[in-house]
Amino acid sequence: MNATIRDVSKLSGVSTATVSRTFFDPDRVKKDTREKVLEAARVLNYSPNAIARAMALQRTNKIAFLICKAHSSILDEFYAGICEGIMKASNAYDYQLLISTEEDWISATNSAKRGQIEGVILGGNAKAERVLDFQSRNIHVVMVNNRISGMNLPYVLSDERDGTRQVVQHLVERGHQKIAMIAGRFSPYICSERYNAFLDAMKEHGLPVDARYIRMSDPDIDSAVEIATELLRQKDPPTAIFGANDIIAIGAIKAALRLNLRIPEDIAVVGYDDSSSCRTTEPELTSVHIDRMRMGQLCVEKLQALLRGEGVPEQVSVLPAWLNVRGSS
Amino acid sequence: MNATIRDVSKLSGVSTATVSRTFFDPDRVKKDTREKVLEAARVLNYSPNAIARAMALQRTNKIAFLICKAHSSILDEFYAGICEGIMKASNAYDYQLLISTEEDWISATNSAKRGQIEGVILGGNAKAERVLDFQSRNIHVVMVNNRISGMNLPYVLSDERDGTRQVVQHLVERGHQKIAMIAGRFSPYICSERYNAFLDAMKEHGLPVDARYIRMSDPDIDSAVEIATELLRQKDPPTAIFGANDIIAIGAIKAALRLNLRIPEDIAVVGYDDSSSCRTTEPELTSVHIDRMRMGQLCVEKLQALLRGEGVPEQVSVLPAWLNVRGSS
DNA sequence: CTGAAAGCGCTAACAG
């Protein structure tokens, strides 16, 4: 088996306390002793057992990222981006990261999992019940890319309203008046933010919102193509389409191309999320960029503040979004 | 603080041993007693502390997925897929999953991390040194989507050779003779497999491999567009392009469209990985599908077999790949 | 079927 602190203590002729200090409070041990200990550790291929340490310290240096999404690909590009940010930041704090779907978390002997997590980052559509469950066990919670009312916890969000405003602004500047929106059936919080912001922005520009130009689509290409085709085939069609996310916008591009429309001359298309697919279409897709990596990092920073009991400076952090203009508009 | 086994023991009037059994070996305690204990646990909002359990049992029920990739997006669609498979399977085994990049793993107080992981799945270009390091600490290793010589460990791979063979076969059936390949500068193992398989398949079909038709590209769109443009602009250009991955193939599609070539009439394009972007282009991209989810699951299954000391039935598992034919070819 | 007690590997007073 692996060497323990006792083995090292014996081999180096010092107490276990000194060995412990050598590893986690080196300044408190004399240089000579320290070197003796390290040498012994090397010989024995020893490294401190984190479990035992967690046990003694009553803290685990461990946080979790829980993605609350029912179906389809869990780690899609969006959450993978957030996840990377979380990974980077938690490593910087020397925290380990556990990743799970909400589903799995609950179904697996969830009791076994508790008590070893200091904090949780909830992504997707977490329910209030889940939050309370964690909080009742002294586990701190931060929520990302979602917001639920009446909860006392920090949020990390992207500025959906401003992003959407930029889209409309951009299209208006390009001379568009007949702007359609294909709203999405995915995360309720996100969808309603984008939809409402769209309505507001249109109003601000004094543009009418024609009911014929507002549609809903599932967030998959086939559904989006179908909806966009209907939109474009009606008489007096829109001159621009804003898709609630990139998938939907790409569906619109495909629909337009299949109808032999020119993009952006006949129809402009704009998406949201600025996923890698924006660069795959011809023309490439204009889209609102979300700084997913930064969102992830910020989640960890907030969680750390919470863990240190510093309180949280601001409950709701809204990161700026910006439009990346490409050939489609 | 959270309730401990002692609190429950006191409240229910039984020993801690019985409480312990109630949770992890319920059959060994009488029904009445069990119910008493569970009731007390509910009242106290108790659940067993996994850390303490790990400490006592000398096992942690924890594995790690280490992605050994230096730059760019770590959790790209490919590894995210594998990751999902790993997540699902580890939850099924009631194992927790730690995810990290190799870089972070090493730089973070890596000592603190050891001893709490029973096994590791290595993705990307792990070096032999890393493997030996783990094995010397009694940590089992499984490698996915990569292979290094002379190591005694299980591999989970996709059948690169057969996938490539299917590509060539398909193109030949469509009447192509002048088939170009844009090889990639990414994972050495994957790239060389695909490249060599391409050469072999061409030979099998009695087709010459024209040096003018073989190129290398970085795995990004811009680079691929540039290379593909050169390829297509030469006199007597190829009639089909096989991209070593989807990114590269999509670059080829874009290059062709910009040169006003018709796809697939003037030039056919095929990719590899069958990523979601295959559905975003017009026409959509034919590509070799890799069952990433299954690869991930299989990794966990192998690791579990190793952990149970069952030995590993087969060291190298090669999962079948298949061609998804779409409009680009 | 249940209880008492030793111990998993480490840390943190407290003494020296």
Add this chain to the structure above:
DNA sequence: CTGTTAGCGCTTTCAG
């Protein structure tokens, strides 16, 4: 600066 020692919360013989 270093050693002694009492736990951290749980499991597991071994007795009863």
